[in-house]
Amino acid sequence: MIWSRRPAALAAAFLLLLALGVGLHPSHAQTPQPAATPATPAPAPAPAPAEPLPDVGTLRSDFEKLPEAAVGADAVRALQARYGALIVGANKVIAARTGQLKDLNARLGELGPAPAAGASEDPDITRQRQTLTRERNGVDADIRLARLVVVDAQQRSDDLRNRQRDLFEAQLTGRAPSPLGSVFWQQLADAWPDDQARLWPLIDELRMALQRMGQPGHIGPVLLALALAVLAMTVGDLAAEHGMARLAQRLLPRGRLRRSLLVIAIVTVNLVVVALAMRGLLHTLRAHAAFGPLSSKLVALADDSVLFIAFVTGLGRALLANRRPSWRLPRIPDALALRLNPYPWLFALVGVLVWIPTQISEIVGASLAAVHLVQTVTALALALLILGALLRLNGPHAAAQTPAAEGDAAPAETARPLWVGLAMGSVALALVGVIVLTVAGYMTIGSLLAAQLAWTGLVGVTFYVLFKFADDLCMAVVASRSDFGQRLQRGFGFAPATLDQAAVVLSALARLVLFFYMVIALLAPLGTRPDEVLEQTGRIGSGLKIGEFQLVPAAIFSALAVLVGGFVALRVFQRWLRERYLPTTTMEPGMQSSLATLLNYVGVVLVVAAGLSALGIGVNRIAWIASALSVGIGFGLQAIVQNFISGLILLAERPVKVGDWVVLGTTEGDIKRINVRATEIQLGDRSTVIVPNSEFITKTVRNMTLSNAEGRVLIRLPMPLATDAPKVREIMLAACAAHPKVLPTPAPSLSLEGVETGMLVFQAICYVDGPRTAGGVRSDLLFAMLDAFRQAGVEMAAPPTVVMPPLPPAPV
Template identity: 60%
Template sequence: MSWFPRLAALLLAAMFCCASLAQATPEPVEPTIAALRAELEKMPKTVESSDDVSALITQLNSITAATEKFIASRTSELNDLNARLGELGPVPAGGAAAETPDITGRRATLTKERNAVDADIRLARLVAVDARQRATDLLAKRRAIFEAQLTERAPTPLGREFWGDLADAWSGDIDRLQALGSELKASVDTATEPEHITAVIFSLIFAVLIALPGNWLAERTLTQLAARVLPSGRLRRSLLVIAIVATNVLLVFLAVRGVYTTFELHGVWGDQTRRLGDAMVQSSIFIAFVVGLGRALLSNGQPSWRLPPIPDAMAARLAPFPWLMALVAALVWLPTQVNAVVEASFAAVVAAHVVVALALTGMIGAMLLRLRAVQAAPQEATAAAAAPAEEAERPLWVGIVLGLVALILVVIWVLVAVGYVAMASFLALQLNWLCIVLAAFYVLFKFADDLFMAVVSSHSSFGQRLQASFGLASRTLDQTAVALSGLSRVALFFYMLIAIAQPLGTGPGEVLQRSGKFGSGVKVGEIELVPGAIFSAVAVLVAGFIALRILKNWLDSRFLPTTALEPGMQSSITTLLGYVGGITVIAFALSALGIGIERIAWVASALSVGIGFGLQAIVQNFISGLILLAERPVKVGDWVVLGNAEGDIRRINVRATEIQLGDRSTMIVPNSEFITKTVRNMTLSNAEGRVLIRLPMPLTTDASRARDVILAAFGQHPGVLSTPAPSVTLEGIEVGFLIFQAVAYVQSPRVAGSVRSDVLFSILDGLRDADLPMAAYPGIPSPPGAPAPPPTVAAPPPGILPGTTA
């Protein structure tokens, strides 16, 4: 490893040299408004291809950026001049004669400068507006070119016309290819000259060593380094995948860039071969990324490090596909780039589209067949063994996705057969690009989640250090980790959408512009219904509600359980989020449809009339439901008494609340009942229940013994809480009877009835065993063996019976 310090020293020296050169480079002179206007005026007014549009848009963006920079610098200068004029104050009432000539001259000079700067700013803003308008027109032009290319129909490859056109253009294409071949031969002759051949061969050998053995050695080194340095866990696997892919891309870039630079320095490239070389560098980097990503995700060498949950058999059968994808990418790249370099005929371009569509779809079709074979193998083995083994069922969404991909493949083949080869080629490229982007962002999603869970959560070593240093609670760290993971995934999701839409345009704004117009639309009153806007509104609704559902599930299963909120409050938060999120999604859908709030004022007026007549009860219940969720006088899980009904609250909906009664039936109560009527909440502030027993006993009863018997009955029951302790009080003497009141507490009011019954049985048995008689009713004989009550003892007072409970 002695070469590593030398290489590091060379890299550092190169960085310092680049920095010194950058410092020595003089700063560019700021262009004037006249120069920017002249540059804008000399741009061509017409374009013929998408490449011309891209070049002009890049130029317009640079003009706009320079103009904005000019406006920013002049605005600060204008503010400074206004401040200096403000220091001079306003012109006196008497005019110039009322102040000194120096102040008058200074004011005139500053006013002149201020007016000149203000004029420059106004001119610059006009240039910026013109540049933006021109860019908008160019985007519309490119959109039209793009749509025309996709919808252009060519001769079908199954007919004679296709092959006839290809034969007719063959001679011209051969001449163009011969010109390219002559340039390639000249480049080879230049490379084999004695003064160049040593450097060329050395660069080629160096590139091969870096791209093949270098990548293999780098992967093994990274794997061993990760096993030694990184702690075991999910982060190690996701970080290793990213490191392997980045290393593969970096090494391949160094290899191909080294060869390209060597050829450039030794004059090997010609005009056409240089364009091929540039395309080769970009394609090689892309192929290295795809191959590295596929091999890292499959991890056939070390299945325990595999990031996605792929069975070993499936991973083994998919192992050749990263290399097959590289081969297909090369086959797709070669005819396309050669046609672009030599400016081949239209027939050759159509043939290249056919090759691209068939090659890419053939590769995806072969992958689907491999996946089907892997899934059928375990079923055959189970049937042969005739063993009652349970197999993991494939998720439904996987089958739907595979079926959709197969349908797209059939559509592409049909498009090729009927002659829409440009659209077929575009769909095939977009399908492959979609698969690559999804695989790449799957790794990033996993890495983002693993990173925050392994660094911030209370289970990580760093999280434990934070907890010890700052006194943070474990729950706080877990909440922070889950929140950061969710935010990072949301950000990555939007970047994924931009990456998926990248082949459609230069950015998401252009993609939205392309999808914004599919027809002229129909105007109904003040509302214009455009087909493209309808599709956009439906897409916003579907995507919005799916995102809202995912967010609610994430809150329910991941974030809210890490908080100190009780389950009822968690349910209330999720319900409120559903209401607010649903209203927001609908508002965005209306905005995408072109219906603003001001355009639906008549709908609001009609609704107000309807509310005044027949919808007031519904609105009242809806508002009451929001009040219940916000103020929370009752919540999910409370035991409430409403009128003659009592039970547990199971759910608070937008209109009504569900209460489960004691007989397991459900009572639907409008929310307004909880707001306008008296509700008894048995568990609002205290979840404990109370057992109250009142016993009338004769005056001759030994009160102390009776109290001991009652307390012993309470103490023997496991459902009675020891804190607060049970108590027995003697309320007084009523109509010749001693009134004992016993109070005990249980864990929940729901079990108070059963505990009270059990305790009463125990009390009666205890009183009988202690020969303590209960008060008897007139005409009812006392129990056998019990002393007769005094003749002066009357019946129990009204409303108090032996064994009465509350």
Template identity: 60%
Template sequence: MSLISRCCAALLLAMLLMGPALAQAPAASASAASDASSQEMPGPTVAELRARFAKLPATADNNEDLRTLLAQINAIAAQVDAFIDARSAPLADLNARLGELGAPPTTPGNTEDANITRQRAALTKQRNALDSDVRLAKLLAIDARQRGTDLVNQRRKLFEAQLTERAPSPLAGAFWLDIRDAWPDDIARLRALWDEMRRGAIVASEPGHRVPVLLTLVAALLIAVAGNLLAESAMLRLAKRWLPPGRLRRSLLVLAVVGVNVVLVGASAQWLHSVLDANGALGEQTRKVAQAVVASSIFIAFVVGLGRALLSVRRPSWRLPPMSNDMARRLAPYPWLIGLIGVLVWAPAQVNAVIDASFAAVLATHVLTALALTGLIAAIVLRLGPEHAPPPIPHDETTADAPVVPVERPVWVGVLLSAVMVVIVVIWVLVAIGYVAMASFLAGQLTWGGIVAAASYVMFKFADDLCTAVVSSKSPFGARLQKSFGFAPQTLDQAAVLLSGVSRVAVFFYMLIALMAPLGSGPGEVVQRSGQFGSGFKIGEFELVPGAIFSAVGVAVAGFIALRVLKRWLAQRYLPSTTLEPGMQSSITTLLGYVGGVLVVAFSLSALGIGINRIAWVASALSVGIGFGLQAIVQNFISGLILLAERPVKVGDWVVLGTSEGDVRRINVRATEIQLGDRSTLIVPNSEFITKIVRNMTLANAEGRVLIRLPMPLSTDAKKVRALMLAACNTHTEVLPTPSPSVTLEGVEGGALIFQAIAFVGSPRLAGGVRSDLMFEILDALRTAELPLSVPTMMVTSGAATPMATPAESPPPPAQT
């Protein structure tokens, strides 16, 4: 597999990852009239495709013939797929129309309208013909794919046989003797190619062809050289002006530089090739050489553009890899050297294929390829050794006397470079012992791996920068999402990380396809293999389709966003305009969230291809676990649904549960949150509200009660005390006039009169504060009126140093609410 072909695969890989592929699917509709025949579909028929397929040979003798035959079979398979797609919709439409007409009557004596009978017969005839074509096409598709698989296996075996073949070593005399013996024949073949090129030059220099050829040559050179420089400068200015500062601007500039270089150079080279061919300057052999030159120009543009964009010698702040300026300057010539040496080692192989050179010339080309590529890679590895850089210093100091310290680098980088050097040594050993074909292949794979790794690194960075710049809470678009849909910043940041991880997995998948392609595969087979993977693969009995996975993710994201928008609209716009109390509004919103979440998950699983029967099977399998280990969770879940439906406790209620009391702040699917008086939160399982006694202070009546009991001496003027306590209750702003406050004389306890005042406030939450205020006012009023409270009787005993309260009197009980 040549470096130019691999470069084309890398370019195609970048194009697949930079944007969605455009797929064309032929579509046709069935006739609307019941008595009309089916419309003719465009494209070849099944019989024509079958005839073309039958004419193709089942095998080939060499690698080039196998490649051509495989391309023809793939083209037929693509046309068959298009044929099936174009007729699937009309066939489904005909089946639906026949289903609407129903089956013909079978009971004797039952008849139907003649028009319906004729319409059913016509539709049945059309359906049978279309169904027959689709079935034959599917059989042809299976045969084509089987033939293609056999050819790929045959090509792989042929390549492996050639790869493991041992030839004379370049260190032995037999290698050079073979070249000397084959030299006259190879020179004769080269002279024929040279003569054809001279005849083409003579034709191009004729008066009728000279001007367009020269103008095209000059214009192509200007576009390839000056056009690239101007385009890079323009893209840099546009990036500074239109793109916000950040990592996304750097990665986008790298992609733009590589893309523009490839497009301009490839377009100019192809333009020059077409002009030379149109003016008769290309013969049979020179046309193949010219096509190879176009491919080599694309290779040079891709490698040089990628290397220059990654190193960014003139713009260090735009550099993607963590690399010092000195290291970037040392590596600056190597992108050009990779492109140049790649073309130099690739051109002889193309010339050998064009002129059908001798086996000795092919071996010499393999040796040249292996030694040149490994020498270049070894030089790059040595340049990538541990670098030294000055430590960061303040801006007011100079770097002249700054100490030089080694810059730490990851351990895996050193291990990888050491492994590359080991492979290089192995390649040299293979060349020395005569396995030159394998050595050439390993050298090409090593170079190809470096190019793919560099392109994948750019795509990794671009995917991460794009997700961070678009979805992150710190980005402008993320701030707009946060404002529009009410997303939390942590949610957006998590979504950005998740999307970045998914996109990186996709990039890694295509990188593995390019790196781990089977021996002898080309870019077309790599893309075909990725397409087959995209059509689906099985894990056990379940078939996973990458397109269905993305559809399921899209359905889930869109569904949860729509659910969040609906909940926000209900909570902020619609429900506040109704007469429902806030607790009921919160319950409705929570229930909608649960039901909507279940529906979104169900739709996502359906988009993934998991039917209701599979979900039921999983649920039945989980029922055993639910019965043993998840009883409490299920019990709390059902209790939460009961709380939301029957609403014995709702959001905003004041509840007493055991020794704890507080406000119900939130009813979740598993537990309920209660805010206590000290502002802490008590999380109570929902089953506690269903199976135990709960006191709801605000269920039927939201009012709170204040109770005050005071002991007074027996000689106290009871009516005066009553008047003072009623006055204190009536003058407090929080005490409700209805029911009105009351003061009663409860009786005599422990030699004291017990007065009890009862007042009502708007909420139980106010009872404690109001009771304290009333106590202050009542005590001040009693002190002013010279009405003392009753005190406990003290008893003094001999030997006692301190008084002790008698059990005759006890302090008044606390107020109750």
């Protein structure tokens, strides 16, 4: 009762593995199903001039000729497809006529309104207005009729879907006699003669086809095609897999990406080889055998069953990797992988064995008792298969030491996560429910639940591979350790932490997109066909309205692309500005840094604005958000906004700049960076003080290097009154002139300040190239002057001596 949907590739929607995996899920043939929810196609763009535009009258007549109801899932699906074609044609008419209507309205607007009664007008203008009015009314009538066709066709399609859903729910909850009772088997025996009579036409067609293939002119090509197909699906498949493994080992670097990519490559090559072999075999069979209408359906569906076997076995063999344990993608022990080795084959064979009676009962139109028997066999077979897999997973050494996979760290003792136990418990409860429902007579629900469990497992394993591949690809391409990541570091100057963060974000986005498709594949009953996945994608992709904001997935990706491209371009511009253009100008380094920072802020604002515009948030919405945030700014964000505006003032007016030596209160040091909110000042002990920008605007700041970058060295020395003052003057000026860091212009000077406490006070002043070197030069000059005084015999002033009188003796 399952395994009947034809696999197909999803062009430009999935990777090849995902496309084939999604399309391979089978469905119940006899169980009535609700028709796939048709998505209303978006209005198509105006067709090319060479493409004929559908006629509205023809569309309406075709719609009235279509029936309002159909019998059977295939007939309902075909009728819904015809309604969908009518909707697409009507939307083409609406799109084309809407553009014509706008042009006609614009031309009428250029002519102006009709004159009032009794007023005169040029006859040519009157005729033009009348002609344009008639054309506009005709175009407007076509648009209205086309919209009516869209509404009516959509309503009928919805009615068909609702009827199918009601019929599905009615038969789904219907109860049949229990297979444990005699009534079930008695009904099957009563219906057997009729079922046998329905089988004979199919058997006769197959017998005639075999007889024709056995004739001398046909037996040779058929046997040759069969031998080639078997050879390709056995020896050719294994050789292709071995070749892919060797090719991956030679071309791809060691790491996780090679493992996940090898799994996808093995499954893809397996499917391609089997698909080509089956295409050739079926083409030969159709050419040399006269299949009837019933046997043609059976032969056409045989291709799907073989592809399903190839997909399941290839995926299981690639994941378990018993021949290459170090390449195994899931971290499971070798013993568990060996125990699970036959299960991909068992799963595929059980699916095909269930598929055969399902398709035969659908083709010949078997009785309800036969359908119930097929449902019972399907439910019990799948339940026993899944139960066996659970027992193997719960077997001994299931949580043993995992092997060291390629690109991973050393093996470690791993324990089973909690969610794995919960999932296995839920599956076990579902299997119990399948068996109970089937035994109780609810075969339809039981078979549906069993098939959904099998489908969920297949989808989960497929998307596990895709999740791993997406994560490994992002980490191998964008992360800082990858070759491309190192090129990004060298070319654009990205920090390693930035690249690692970008790799994690891109991996999360890729997994989110895959999760979106996985949910679509799991939500549909009994599997999802590729066209249904695309319909669901188109419906959700048209947008989700949250309040007054339309959230469109395409707009989200566009905004992300704009942000990524904008910030990369901004980084390239910043690099060019700092390394190529600004060094060629006459601006000082501090001004260059301030200008680059200011332009960076402007670029960030422009990129964010472009991203919001791509997301669909216009200037009016941004203004509304700003007005809504004004209350918060007035209360909680006042200091942040004040510091931000102060930072912009510092960058524009430049009272201080990067490289200046400033004194702000008790803080004295060099400005290293001016950020949006605060400024970094490096002190003499190499520590950094973070000062809010508003401090430089509202308080007094002493800028030691604003207008003059020279530093002053001041030395005051007290000398005795008997000192030879000219000689002291000569020694001190000679020491200043001899120091290499003392500037000759302005020249050093010395003055006698006066007499203080019986001492002559000499003061020397000289200048150096910057205030940062003034302290070191002053120390060097003091050493040199003291040494020169000692050599010249000039006595220095001795510190005053204080003599304390003796203390009186303590009283007895």
